[in-house]
Amino acid sequence: MIDNQQIANIIEGDTYIYLNKLAVSVNTRYRHYSFSEIKNGNTLKESLEKIYYKNSYKLSDEVIISEAIYIDNKLNKDGQFKNLDYIKNLKKYNPFINENVFIDLYYVDVNNKQSILNFINKYGLLGSDYKFKSDYYIKNFANPKTLFSGNYMIKPIIEDYSVIKENIKIFKATVNLWHGLKVDNINEKHLNGLLDYLTRDIEENFNYFEEVPANKNVIAKTMIQSVYDEALKPISPILRPSEDGYKAGYTSSTLLGVIYFQLYKIILNQKQLYKCKYCGKLNSPNTKNRSDEYCKPQEGIEGHSKCNNDYNNMIKKYRPIILNNKLDSDSIKELSKNIEWTDYEGNTRRGRPFKEVLQWLKNYTARSEKNKKMLEEYKDDHPNIFK
Numbered sequence: 001m002i003d004n005q006q007i008a009n010i011i012e013g014d015t016y017i018y019l020n021k022l023a024v025s026v027n028t029r030y031r032h033y034s035f036s037e038i039k040n041g042n043t044l045k046e047s048l049e050k051i052y053y054k055n056s057y058k059l060s061d062e063v064i065i066s067e068a069i070y071i072d073n074k075l076n077k078d079g080q081f082k083n084l085d086y087i088k089n090l091k092k093y094n095p096f097i098n099e100n101v102f103i104d105l106y107y108v109d110v111n112n113k114q115s116i117l118n119f120i121n122k123y124g125l126l127g128s129d130y131k132f133k134s135d136y137y138i139k140n141f142a143n144p145k146t147l148f149s150g151n152y153m154i155k156p157i158i159e160d161y162s163v164i165k166e167n168i169k170i171f172k173a174t175v176n177l178w179h180g181l182k183v184d185n186i187n188e189k190h191l192n193g194l195l196d197y198l199t200r201d202i203e204e205n206f207n208y209f210e211e212v213p214a215n216k217n218v219i220a221k222t223m224i225q226s227v228y229d230e231a232l233k234p235i236s237p238i239l240r241p242s243e244d245g246y247k248a249g250y251t252s253s254t255l256l257g258v259i260y261f262q263l264y265k266i267i268l269n270q271k272q273l274y275k276c277k278y279c280g281k282l283n284s285p286n287t288k289n290r291s292d293e294y295c296k297p298q299e300g301i302e303g304h305s306k307c308n309n310d311y312n313n314m315i316k317k318y319r320p321i322i323l324n325n326k327l328d329s330d331s332i333k334e335l336s337k338n339i340e341w342t343d344y345e346g347n348t349r350r351g352r353p354f355k356e357v358l359q360w361l362k363n364y365t366a367r368s369e370k371n372k373k374m375l376e377e378y379k380d381d382h383p384n385i386f387k
């Protein structure tokens with residue numbers, strides 16, 4: 001077995017992402033005079049295609065672009081920052097060692113532009129359209145093989161909105177398939193989530209799929225494999241200096257590559273994504289010394305997470321109601337239907353499983369004399385509940 005610390009070491013990689021101020025969504029169909037690099041193009045779309053994309057690439061009508069490029073023009077025409085003071089004010093982070101980026105992307109609502117922008121402004125552009133980018137863009141903005149101040153760094157500035165949306169959908173479907181595989185619950189919905197994007201692979205393997213229609217797990221595994229044929233291309237192995245020589249490291253030319261690399265390590269180590277015991281949110285396995293039970297505490301906060309506290313408070317609220325009122329099994333069943341809790345989207349929900357509520361009684365260790373006495377009396381009156 002690989003312990004948590006080893007996993008933390010495995011996912012360690014180098015690639016600092018510079019967040020270029022805020023990202024904004026821009027319609028590319030019109031002329032935009034604020035964009036100083038527009039020279040011969042008639043619309044922003046034509047200009048952006050010319051500067052940042054390969055010849056053949058047709059940009060869609062909407063892009064997410066760094067405000068620094070779009071309005072401030074803090075870069076000179078070679079794509080370098082005009083002064084280093086500006087760089088110092090940018091947020092810089094290494095996504096390889098950020099546990100939240102993975103699951104935050106999973107919970108982005110692809111049909112809500114603000115949700116996508118919130119993610120990008122927190123973590124940077126995904127780089128999902130990198131293979132359509134021009135050499136000029138790669139050389140100046142997204143070349144992590146260039147060491148800068150001892151770090152590999154990328155400064156993504158523009159991304160095709162429709163490609164971002166499609167790639168978030170694929171990522172979410174891939175995570176769902178992996179989670180489904182681990183809990184042995186692959187359903188058609190999981191498979192259909194990826195079917196649209198893997199049409200060519202499916203056609204090539206048509207006989208294969210016809211032969212094993214009953215074996216959903218085999219199809220799911222093949223689909224994940226197929227996603228990974230593309231997903232790891234932005235990742236490169238590198239040498240990392242260590243105390244006694246060198247060790248293996250990784251770098252990525254895109255944020256999306258890093259996120260897929262984290263899932264890749266989870267898959268290879270047969271780690272399970274887990275659902276929070278309180279709110280039901282899917283989480284990536286903990287790399288710090290925490291059990292995979294509740295959502296992780298906020299960054300920089302030690303101790304219990306909010307979900308862990310909320311769960312304990314829920315027990316503290318409802319257990320005394322059962323014990324004080326000496327509720328029998330049927331009454332507990334009724335009570336459990338009305339227990340209030342909050343799901344990961346902040347909605348108030350009612351009802352916890354009966355079995356779970358019984359567990360709160362079975363696991364209870366009373367501390368005060370008064371509570372000990374109350375518990376003993378309750379046990380005597382309802383021996384069946386404790387069987």
Ligand SMILES: [Zn+2]
Binds near residue numbers: 280
């Ligand atoms: Zn939670």
